[in-house]
Amino acid sequence: MISSQAKDSIERIFYKAAQARLPMAPGDVCDIVPIKPGSVAGKGAIEARAKDGGATQAGRPQAPTGQVVVLTISGILFRLMLLLHFNEDDSTRDYFVKDDAQSTFGEIVAEISNLCCGAMNQELLRYFPDLGMSTPYMLSAQCVPHLENLKPSYLSSYAIQLGDSVYVAATLCVCAAAPIDFVADVSAVEESSGELELF
Amino acid sequence: MAKILVVDDSSTVRDEVAGFLRKNGLDVDTAVDGKDGLAKMKASPGIKLVVSDVNMPNMDGLTMAEKIRGELANGAVNIIMLTTESSPAMKERGKAAGVKGWIVKPFKGDAVLETFRKLAN
Numbered sequence: 001m002i003s004s005q006a007k008d009s010i011e012r013i014f015y016k017a018a019q020a021r022l023p024m025a026p027g028d029v030c031d032i033v034p035i036k037p038g039s040v041a042g043k044g045a046i047e048a049r050a051k052d053g054g055a056t057q058a059g060r061p062q063a064p065t066g067q068v069v070v071l072t073i074s075g076i077l078f079r080l081m082l083l084l085h086f087n088e089d090d091s092t093r094d095y096f097v098k099d100d101a102q103s104t105f106g107e108i109v110a111e112i113s114n115l116c117c118g119a120m121n122q123e124l125l126r127y128f129p130d131l132g133m134s135t136p137y138m139l140s141a142q143c144v145p146h147l148e149n150l151k152p153s154y155l156s157s158y159a160i161q162l163g164d165s166v167y168v169a170a171t172l173c174v175c176a177a178a179p180i181d182f183v184a185d186v187s188a189v190e191e192s193s194g195e196l197e198l199f
Numbered sequence: 200m201a202k203i204l205v206v207d208d209s210s211t212v213r214d215e216v217a218g219f220l221r222k223n224g225l226d227v228d229t230a231v232d233g234k235d236g237l238a239k240m241k242a243s244p245g246i247k248l249v250v251s252d253v254n255m256p257n258m259d260g261l262t263m264a265e266k267i268r269g270e271l272a273n274g275a276v277n278i279i280m281l282t283t284e285s286s287p288a289m290k291e292r293g294k295a296a297g298v299k300g301w302i303v304k305p306f307k308g309d310a311v312l313e314t315f316r317k318l319a320n
Contacts, residue, residue, distance in 0.1 A: 021305070103211045111211040115305050118283025122303065125286050133283060135208070135254050194307030196279065196314055198300040199293070 001153045001176040002078075009184035010080070010154065014172055016186045017119035022112060023162055024095060031161040037148075037171070068141045068171075069110050071117035072134040073124060078153075078176040082120065084113045085141055085169040095166045110136040122193070127182045147173045153180070202226045202243060203319050206236035206251035206260060207281070212306065216250060216281065219308040225319060233258030237266050246276055248319040253282040253289065261289075261296050268297040277318040281306060 002010075019030045066088060073080040086092055086109045096108050114136045121133045147155055154174040161167055174180075203225055207213045210231075217227045228243065230236035232255040240246060249267070251260040258266075264278045279300045280293055290301050299318070302311065 102214045107209065108211050111209045114209070114283055118285075118304055121283060122285045129286060129288065131286065133254070135256075193303040194305055194310055196300050196302050196311045197290075198314075199290075199298065 001179055002174060003179075003181040005183050006180045007154050007156075009182055010172065010174065011156065012186050013120050013123045013184050014082075014158075014170070016123070017116050018158075018160060018170065021116040021119050022160065022168065024098070025163075028163045029161060032170075033159045033161075035157045035159045035169070037155045037157045066141050067106070067138045068144060069113040069136050070139050071113060071136050073117065073121050073131050074134075075128050075131040077128060077178045078174055078180055080120075080124075081147075081171075081173040082113070082117045083139075083144060083147075083171040083173070084109070084116070085144070085171075087167065091165045092167075095163060106138065110138070119193070123184060123186060127184065144171055147171065150175055202228055202246045203248045203250065203315065204228050204230060204236060204239055204243075204246045206230040206233065206249060206255070206263065208232050208252065208255040212252065212281075212304070216306050216308070219306075220312075220315065223308075223312055225315070232256055233260055233263030233266075236260075236263050237271070240267055240271060240273065240276070244273070248315060249276055249278045250281050250315075251278065253280055253284050253293075261292055261298070264293070264296040264298050279315075279318070 015032055018032060023030045068083045068085045071082050088105055093105055096112065097105055117133060121131060125131055150173065152173045153176040157169065157171040159167060159169055203220055205213055205217045205227055208231055213229050217229050220227045228239055230239045234257040236251060237258065251263060253260040260280055267273050267276060267278065277299045278297060279302060280298055281302045281304060283304050285303045293301060
């Protein structure tokens with residue numbers, strides 16, 4: 001129900017959004033590797049790719065723990081869910097929280113996820129003007145392997161390395177209500193976020 | 200110095216925006232959602248600029264803007280939306296609600312500081 005070029009487009013839009021919004025500092029590494037759909041592998045997948053030179057889609061299924069940040073982009077034709085899994089270990093906490101004593105780790109990663117999904121929404125709106133986006137919400141990471149039960153038209157997962165030692169997992173799950181076919185030209189989009197548009 | 204009200208359900212964004220504006224000498228109050236923002240507007244009629252998220256629990260930012268213009272009959276305060284939403288339809292709804300401007304997140308303080316100063320005076 002989703003054409004291969006539409007799947008490629010969704011993935012390109014995700015890559016662009018993740019690379020623009022997930023790193024906390026300009027110039028930080030943001031290495032994204034496809035992994036087995038529904039898994040929450042992180043470091044293992046990145047290391048596997050380093051060993052095999054990217055020849056295979058690495059993925060090391062792990063028992064999902066903790067929580068995932070979930071956002072939904074919905075329209076008449078489809079519902080897209082973005083799930084981001086952040087390990088709450090010391091290096092991840094240090095990377096995202098830094099010296100912010102006012103906000104919890106969950107609040108900070110929810111807002112970062114909101115920005116990432118917002119960037120995807122901004123791109124997708126060029127092709128599907130009826131889309132609306134949810135606010136971020138938290139679910140147990142144990143839900144991730146069950147996404148297949150939704151019978152999605154598109155399901156893909158990624159391991160993301162940020163900086164030297166932070167690993168995040170992301171899953172895209174798209175349930176289509178009608179055939180979807182579009183080609184996203186992400187390179188042609190101008191960066192307009194952060195600017196004030198006066199009416 | 201006129202007061203600016205920052206309305207966002209994300210404490211991360213509230214702190215980031217309010218902290219930046221305070222660091223640059225502006226007087227800032229914060230609210231956690233549209234309902235709280237509307238209450239702060241009622242309590243502090245001297246607020247000259249509202250910077251608000253759109254999607255929030257209890258009351259969204261556009262409904263708050265409509266109520267500021269309608270229920271509070273405050274046509275003077277400048278309302279800017281700071282949101283991940285960027286659809287033309289949403290912006291049109293903002294215009295109809297009396298919103299003065301629109302910023303797609305993330306917040307880039309240096310790009311808007313001088314305009315915020317003007318709108319807050």
